[in-house]
Amino acid sequence: MKIREAHINDAPAISKVTVDTWKTAYRGIISDEYLNNLSYEEREKGWREFPFHNSFIYVAENETQNIIGFAAAGPERTSNPVYSGELYAIYIYKDQQNKGIGSSLIRSVMKRFEQLGIYSVLVWVLSESPYRRFYERNGGYKIDSKLLEMDGFKSEVTAYGWLDIRAKF
Incomplete structure (x- = not known):
């Protein structure tokens, strides 16, 4: 397995990972209708619009x-007054999980955040997702929760945070 920084040409593969993992990770949490209507093309469009100029993506190959x-x-x-960085998404194909890939990606x-001088980071996770324990195992702690309304569905999300990533990573 290799971790590398992504570039715009990776958008189709990132889109496929996004759609396929949403369908396995969120089945029973997000409506089947919503999950069944996810499209590689729509997700690819979104990833092609990702702000690579001030954000970044790492891929596992x-x-x-x-x-x-x-x-x-x-x-x-x-504009959270405490946390400067945010982990927007982390997804790994189901058959590739529990092999250290997620931990390698988060490291x-x-x-990268440390190189940028950003030491406090948070991530928002669907509150019902069993994968939220991944953040707890990696030193994140619950800091907030709220209702998320996005693309036609509503769900509670929980924020996990690291006040100083240098202490953990």
């Missing part, structure tokens, strides 16, 4: 150089 997961991050988006993101 398998031995055949296929992207099997990614993490996207950048400046915190809600890469946190190292």
